[in-house]
Amino acid sequence: MSTDYQQAREALGMRLRELRMSAPDGRLTGTQLAGRLGWPHSKVYKLEGGRQTATADDLRAWADAVGHPDVADELLARLKGFETHIRSWRRQLAAGHRPVQDSWNLAVSRCSVICAWEEAVVPGMLQTADYARAMFLRYADLYGTRRDTEEAVRVRLQRQAWLYEGGHQFRALIWEAALHALICSPAVLAAQLDRLAGTIGMDTVQVGIIPLSASLRIPAANSFWILDEQLVIAEDWHAEIWLDDADSVATYLRIWGALSESAVYGSDAQNIIARAHRSLSPR
Structure with missing residues (x-):
């Protein structure tokens, strides 16, 4: 805490x-x-x-x-x-995952630029339905919460419509480890990697992958999202932390900048995704 x-x-x-x-x-x-x-x-x-x-x-x-x-x-x-700053998972998930997704959809709908850092999973804005379903089930098991999985999946995927609206920019940084994490079946992960690769080149999406071999200025720690450089949403095991004070936002922007220096983009990012995909079906 x-x-x-x-x-x-x-x-x-x-x-x-x-x-x-x-x-x-x-x-x-x-x-x-x-x-x-x-x-x-x-x-x-x-x-x-x-x-x-x-x-x-x-x-x-x-x-x-x-x-x-x-x-x-x-x-x-x-x-x-x-x-409003510390939102415990115990309280948030008491009614299931759907209400949490509704809160996220509202926050996302109000912004134009999102910077996301994920070290363990593919960002929700880029997830397939099957991958999202696996995530919700894992966390429902962990916290012992209500299983409203299908509702939560639908609402998370509704949020992705934001990517196809003009004037928006989603900038994702993903650690390569997330591309190999089998929090779902290999088949589901393979489809997720295809989906991720397909977003590279979209005018509203920028995907940066930080290779496992990359030199890091700072440790690859817990995930966070920055919305319009005004709100930070960070995750920990006990709670989701919403920060809107200028000092905290500035700190996370510096962290984002340090992480982005280690990332690769475009065809280089595609190559890393392809390598992860091949590892699921070794010849």
């Missing part, structure tokens, strides 16, 4: 404790407040200690229970301030 996120959660907890201690009808103990809310008393102390993230309903209930209903909007604003 990021330091900024944890600090924000702890600051919210301190504010909740302050409200409990200043209840109009007298300070409440944690046990008394838990009784009013019908919660286990441990939840009160976890929220105040920044060890659990409150929901919007938790904050509204807290404000009412401590006699300060007027501060509910303030508490919700604090929650929004850090939850």
Whole structure:
């Protein structure tokens, strides 16, 4: 969990404790407040200690229970301030993969230029249906979430229409390792590599492949996307991180620049994709 996120959660907890201690009808103990809310008393102390993230309903209930209903909007604003940046997979995937894809489609529809770095998979904007299906199933197994796989695949592929609209530019950097990763069957990966090769030369798509043998200025770390140089969406195992502050965006732009110096394009990229394809069917 990021330091900024944890600090924000702890600051919210301190504010909740302050409200409990200043209840109009007298300070409440944690046990008394838990009784009013019908919660286990441990939840009160976890929220105040920044060890659990409150929901919007938790904050509204807290404000009412401590006699300060007027501060509910303030508490919700604090929650929004850090939850819009750290979107845990547990919460996002509670209703399945489809809602996450809807959020991505909305963000993509609002921008003109996307820079994507993927070190382990082919970017979603360039995926085939079968490859995307394999991805969703892998993550549904990992997180134990609802399997709305076919809906999620359809919505992800709908996003790809963006590639065929004028005025758009998708710039993808992919580490060569992603071209060999069998997170699907060899047949599905072969079709995916054909699809990827077919996008090279499109006027709205620029594909750069970083060879395994390339000299790297920085390590090939976790994936991220930059939308219109205003929003960064990065992925980690516990959460998806949305960053829109200027300093963070500038950092990721520098990382993008450093990675792109190691990439090859055009026919050189085609050759690497073809080599990966041949490795699936050795003679």
